[in-house]
Amino acid sequence: MAAERIQPTSVFQPGLIDRLPAVRGRLRANAPLKDVTWFRVGGPAEVLFRPADRDDLIDFLKARPADVPVTVLGVASNLLVRDGGVPGVVIRLLRGFVDMQADGNDVLAGAGALDLNVAKTAQQAGVAGLEFLCGVPGAIGGALRMNAGAYGTEIKDVLVEAEAVHAETGEIRTFGVDELGYSYRQSSLPAEWIFLSARLRGHAGDPEAIGQRMLEIQGQRGDSQPIKTATSGSTFKNPEGHKAWQLIDQAGCRGLTMGGAQVSEKHTNFLINTGAATAADLEALGEEVRRRVFETSGIQLDWEIRRIGIAAGEGGAA
Template identity: 55%
Template sequence: MNKLIDQLPKVRGQYYGDTSLAPLTWFKVGGPAEVLYYPADEKDLICFLANKPNGVPVTVIGLGSNLLVRSGGLDGVVIRLRKPFAKITINDDKIIAGAGALDVTVAAKAQKAGLGGLEFLSGIPGSIGGALRMNAGAYGKEVCDALISAQVLDPVGNVYIISSEDMGFSYRNSKLPVDWIVIQATFQAKPGVEAKNIAKRMRKIQSVRNSTQPYHARTCGSTFTNPSGDKAWNLINKAGCCGLRIGNAMVSELHCNFLLNIGNATSDDIERLGEEVRFRVKETSGFELDWEIHRIGKIVNVREET
């Protein structure tokens, strides 16, 4: 039987077979992609989608800041959007950012142009594509508060422009189908704001973030979404999970809604730790925490608690 990589259409980008995804995630754990594909540009990606064999699974990843890849890895093609998809342009009071642009870079670009309203992006790790898909937010604002529209591709490479309203945003979620790919986003900014005032706001966000969250550790940000009526970290703390460990996976003592890889933890260790936290919170408070971190790939020896 031919390998999948030999069955894929000719592209200008790069294919890599049986490639570990661990270096591409902030946890630095996880199994391999059957094929990893770096598109050369949008046209290259459209060509791939239009001509790939039917039935081949496709998974798009961004910066890996909110991603846990399981040890079993992923079948099919994993797509990562790099520099060709990271362009940022300014059109009057609008910011147009590629899906591969870093959230913090978009905020900085707006600041230099004296455009306010996007400072919150400086507090969100990751890239614009992932931020749109999960309606990322920080410090009182979410993507849905600033987004005008998104340019997306369907599974066969057709291009659509979707309004913010039609994205179906909710708390840390959107209704964009999982097999559609965000290519670009257009944001509404506030003109006439002094750049120094925007910079001051961004410095405050960074200061709060650095003092209250373990972002310099191998972590993927908030592990669980906040349930209605409470905060995930508060419930985790009440359940006695602060500092809890499984192998070299640990619940952060600085912010207990963060899981850490403090050594050579595996993705299985991290997921088991998360499920243990969910179990203890359910037992102590009755709340059932939902994962905010996206877990993808084949499960290996992980038992979900309910």
């Protein structure tokens, strides 16, 4: 089946889509990303590629022009897309990457599988130890990349191995957890490797008890985080020995606004789009928070949210 090629109304480089190899999935030029990000802001992808499946992605990577950059998205839960959009090809792993199945005390999950759904699959199979995933927004691919965690457990604690493809060569490799160089909220695996799937290991448990623990986690998350607003998860990493939200609060940033962006009143390590924010508003507010925290505590906050693309007026669509 030929790929659907939707012609753009405005583009970064006229004709880029016509230089790309044929695919079985969908290619779309000047594709809006604003509505797929949890912040609900940002410019378009120069070209958006939704692979039909694993083989479609691998074939595309092997055949794509070497000068065309690629950026991988999952569900864009911990992401800020700048207002000028993202040059090159944005690859979004959705259908074809969401399969999940239990295998004894293991759960096999595609990179596009929602963390919550992986936790539910484990619960239904009587696999305990993966409950924390119901408190992690996003999909498994992003969780693997940033060593996502919550409520005392991180991906590195349950990961057995992960399969990935190299964006430049199409090479497939399976990495053991010890090869991924995990530390707090990051992996040392080069960004050229795109995660395809993971094997996660828990232990035998009672489905009812597992379900109860998941309800507790979701309740705690709802009570403490602004999950019903346009936000994108924790904004900054916790510095060693400190809580980012406490440093932000002590710097007087609770409720601080810039344009349509605001530091959450409920949890100060969350930025929210009050309805009219731009990506520039959110990034500028984050930088102001970092400045004030450093000024009051001498501690430099590091972004946990991934920021991609270019600012409006730098060459992309406005």
